Amino acid sequence: MARSVFGRSEHTAPVVVLDRDRRLVEAARRDPAQFDALYRKYLPQVYAFALYELANHHAAEDATERTFLRALAALPRFREQARPEDGPEASTFRVWLFRIARNVIANERRTQRRQPAASLDAALGAGLSIADATDVEGSAVLRDEAAIALRAVRALPDDRRRAVLLRFVDEMSTAEIAGVLGKSEGAVRVLIHRALGSVARELGAGRRGGHS
Amino acid sequence: MTVPHVPGADAMAGVDALVTDRYLDALLAAAERGASVAPADANLNRDLREATDVLRHSFVRVHPSFRFEERLAAQLAAQAQDAGDASGGTVIAFRPRAAGSAAPVADPLFAAIRDGTLDPADADAVARAEGVRSLTRPLIVGGALTSAAISLVGVALVAWRASHAESRTAHERRDGVLAATSAGGPA
Numbered sequence: 273m274a275r276s277v278f279g280r281s282e283h284t285a286p287v288v289v290l291d292r293d294r295r296l297v298e299a300a301r302r303d304p305a306q307f308d309a310l311y312r313k314y315l316p317q318v319y320a321f322a323l324y325e326l327a328n329h330h331a332a333e334d335a336t337e338r339t340f341l342r343a344l345a346a347l348p349r350f351r352e353q354a355r356p357e358d359g360p361e362a363s364t365f366r367v368w369l370f371r372i373a374r375n376v377i378a379n380e381r382r383t384q385r386r387q388p389a390a391s392l393d394a395a396l397g398a399g400l401s402i403a404d405a406t407d408v409e410g411s412a413v414l415r416d417e418a419a420i421a422l423r424a425v426r427a428l429p430d431d432r433r434r435a436v437l438l439r440f441v442d443e444m445s446t447a448e449i450a451g452v453l454g455k456s457e458g459a460v461r462v463l464i465h466r467a468l469g470s471v472a473r474e475l476g477a478g479r480r481g482g483h484s
Numbered sequence: 485m486t487v488p489h490v491p492g493a494d495a496m497a498g499v500d501a502l503v504t505d506r507y508l509d510a511l512l513a514a515a516e517r518g519a520s521v522a523p524a525d526a527n528l529n530r531d532l533r534e535a536t537d538v539l540r541h542s543f544v545r546v547h548p549s550f551r552f553e554e555r556l557a558a559q560l561a562a563q564a565q566d567a568g569d570a571s572g573g574t575v576i577a578f579r580p581r582a583a584g585s586a587a588p589v590a591d592p593l594f595a596a597i598r599d600g601t602l603d604p605a606d607a608d609a610v611a612r613a614e615g616v617r618s619l620t621r622p623l624i625v626g627g628a629l630t631s632a633a634i635s636l637v638g639v640a641l642v643a644w645r646a647s648h649a650e651s652r653t654a655h656e657r658r659d660g661v662l663a664a665t666s667a668g669g670p671a
Contacts, residue, residue, distance in 0.1 A: 440543045
């Protein structure tokens with residue numbers, strides 16, 4: 273049966289909310305000052321992604337700042353592109369925002385590569401302090417394993433590292449990560465699977481080194 | 485380690501990746517519920533499961549400082565005001581920094597993004613824009629003069645010589661004396 277698109281049936285058809293941020297986005301489009309709600313909602317996620325990617329507090333703040341300023345400037349041209357299969361919790365605004373963040377951070381990382389010594393020092397310092405914070409049980413083993421795992425993640429190829437961070441730090445679904453990275457969901461699953469394999473190998477090597 | 489290609493290996497990798505993905509979904513859902521025990525999945529390789537558990541505990545939630553949050557909120561409010569007024573101004577990061585940190589740099593792509601000529605979510609377009617920008621960066625890179633800088637030095641030298649007629653005259657006078665001497669003229 274053909275479904276009426278412009279007929280009266282639209283009044284009784286179930287409303288499928290594709291983007292959970294739709295109301296906030298529409299409000300911000302009407303009044304840019306309302307962007308503050310989206311900013312407060314996603315600030316910790318964008319900042320965390322930037323910090324784990326850049327391993328430098330100031331660089332993470334710069335990337336976060338640039339991401340949100342760009343997002344607000346481009347908001348009038350943002351188009352919702354959610355798919356029904358993404359589920360009711362999918363947020364295409366979040367995917368769009370993280371695409372902006374990924375581009376900002378990628379450029380920042382290129383800049384960091386021109387100063388390898390400083391970047392490495394910053395990365396190690398941030399990683400160890402983060403590992404310390406996870407040591408909820410006061411266990412040196414857990415702390416060491418966390419440090420090894422974070423170093424292993426940092427050593428991953430770009431796409432694998434980003435996929436892992438988006439999955440673990442920002443708790444994105446595979447569909448959302450696919451949207452951020454511009455890849456298929458199958459490709460994202462394989463990226464994460466292989467990344468976990470690399471981390472597992474490093475953890476295994478660390479344990480063997482610890483026992484010897 | 486190089487793994488030899490086995491027919492069907494890609495399909496198996498896809499299946500393994502799917503198993504890992506389902507485990508991650510269950511793990512994150514359990515964390516959202518506040519469950520303290522990670523879900524068990526006998527299908528998933530033990531090493532991968534342990535790596536997953538370690539990562540879940542290693543990636544702690546981080547939050548920027550309150551000062552940074554409010555400072556950026558104020559910047560966004562100013563930009564929103566600017567957009568509302570449609571005055572066409574540009575918001576430039578300007579804020580006090582901690583000692584030892586680099587000075588803030590205004591976003592060179594902001595104007596193009598605001599004008600709609602550059603999509604900040606388009607990785608290729610942004611990379612191209614960054615690439616173009618890098619070609620027009622300062623002339624001295626790593627202490628070496630670029631060809632553009634050398635050209636500018638040449639232009640500057642010509643301009644300097646044109647503006648120093650006395651030295652040119654002296655130079656020509658000396659050349660004239662030397663020519664006359666070699667031709668057997670008066671010393």
